Amino acid sequence: MNPREAYSESELVAALQQRSDKAFSYLYDNYSGALYGIIHSIITDTETANDVMQDVFVNIWKKIESYDPSKGRLFTWMLNVARNAAIDKIRSKGFRDSLKNQPLSENVDKTVGPSVNPSYQDVGLKKVIGKLKAEQRVLIDLSYFQGFTHEEIAKAMSIPLGTVKTRIRSALIQLRTLIQ
Amino acid sequence: MNIKEYISSGIVESYVLGLASDQERIEFEKLCRQYPELVAARNEFELKLENQAFEQAIAPPVHLKEEVLGSVRPGAEDKVAPVVRIERSGNGRGWLRFVAAASILLLLATAWFAFDQYSKNRELKNSFSQLRLEVDSVNQILAKQKESMMDPKAAMVVSMVGTQPSSNSSANIYWDTASTNVFLVVKNLPKLPTEKQYQLWAFIDGKPVDLGLFDAEEDKVILKMKNTQKAEAFAITIENRGNGPVPGGPVETYGKTRL
Numbered sequence: 001m002n003p004r005e006a007y008s009e010s011e012l013v014a015a016l017q018q019r020s021d022k023a024f025s026y027l028y029d030n031y032s033g034a035l036y037g038i039i040h041s042i043i044t045d046t047e048t049a050n051d052v053m054q055d056v057f058v059n060i061w062k063k064i065e066s067y068d069p070s071k072g073r074l075f076t077w078m079l080n081v082a083r084n085a086a087i088d089k090i091r092s093k094g095f096r097d098s099l100k101n102q103p104l105s106e107n108v109d110k111t112v113g114p115s116v117n118p119s120y121q122d123v124g125l126k127k128v129i130g131k132l133k134a135e136q137r138v139l140i141d142l143s144y145f146q147g148f149t150h151e152e153i154a155k156a157m158s159i160p161l162g163t164v165k166t167r168i169r170s171a172l173i174q175l176r177t178l179i180q
Numbered sequence: 181m182n183i184k185e186y187i188s189s190g191i192v193e194s195y196v197l198g199l200a201s202d203q204e205r206i207e208f209e210k211l212c213r214q215y216p217e218l219v220a221a222r223n224e225f226e227l228k229l230e231n232q233a234f235e236q237a238i239a240p241p242v243h244l245k246e247e248v249l250g251s252v253r254p255g256a257e258d259k260v261a262p263v264v265r266i267e268r269s270g271n272g273r274g275w276l277r278f279v280a281a282a283s284i285l286l287l288l289a290t291a292w293f294a295f296d297q298y299s300k301n302r303e304l305k306n307s308f309s310q311l312r313l314e315v316d317s318v319n320q321i322l323a324k325q326k327e328s329m330m331d332p333k334a335a336m337v338v339s340m341v342g343t344q345p346s347s348n349s350s351a352n353i354y355w356d357t358a359s360t361n362v363f364l365v366v367k368n369l370p371k372l373p374t375e376k377q378y379q380l381w382a383f384i385d386g387k388p389v390d391l392g393l394f395d396a397e398e399d400k401v402i403l404k405m406k407n408t409q410k411a412e413a414f415a416i417t418i419e420n421r422g423n424g425p426v427p428g429g430p431v432e433t434y435g436k437t438r439l
Binding site: 036127128169176 | 188193197201209226229240251252312374
């Protein structure tokens, strides 16, 4: 599946900025699967992932003017829109409360236990991250998939901020060679 | 600046993945304007990431497309009432003023009505999806409980008690020897610093076998651990987070399966 067949990336961006419905539909057809994969690597619940997916495309539609091709590819920009929306969702009060209001399912989740066997095998980047060393995996998980800042991680794990930064950097360098 | 060193420092990945700090990001963008090789490195990682994401794509549910397109279609959201320009009229045109005033009132009433309907509709939609979520999760719970139901005849309860001199720690193991499922119920285990985790072990022929790491943040939680067919005893140790299959830390609780 090559999204660059009918439109070149710059043509697609131009058409989106001119509010072309056709271009947006094309964008959805070609990029929704990849973005849905990213969202699902952060949010496991399907209903919530669907909501976030909708937010993501609305945000892309609204913010396409602010996309600057000199700073990176269109997909990278959309990937970050998707990741931010997913993280905002899991860190939002509403979402946390909705977990609290489901004591039963919370317990069942515990019985299949993310804390017992960290489920990094799932999808997308998480699959790649499963190949990292445990200490690096935890750091990437907290920073990339949970959206904690380096400062928050340093505080929570009581390790110096500099150490968090260097460890994350070295994990990212390995990540580059792991992504094929 | 040694640009080669900079490129291989992990900053490229950090920037592309959105993990760079504001300061790092500004510096990176500035250097991109100076060094084409930095842009090339960024582009290379972006393409790798993109290809990887396309390989790992998950098809969204079909109905979602209609919803997504519907929510950006002109007039779907943020419907703005058209601006009505009203010509200032002379004294003799009082009726026009009246019509203008009436139409503004009408417009306001319509807008309010539309907004009211919109919020009601949204409320209904929200509570509907909330209900659907609840039904789904209840169904899931039922399915999972059916799946993990233990055969009471084959289940063995192993009570583990603290081994440290002053330890009040205790935990129970529910071991279903037929299905080999192992469930752990934490009754009392002290909270650990974040870099530490508890780890459950089964002793088989005198050797510890890893049954999984866990956090004990909330008491009285049932954890499903790794399965085991055999075990003479179970033990819980305190290990570094993410510990491998070899125990290194102190034993917190211990219990034999056959007395």
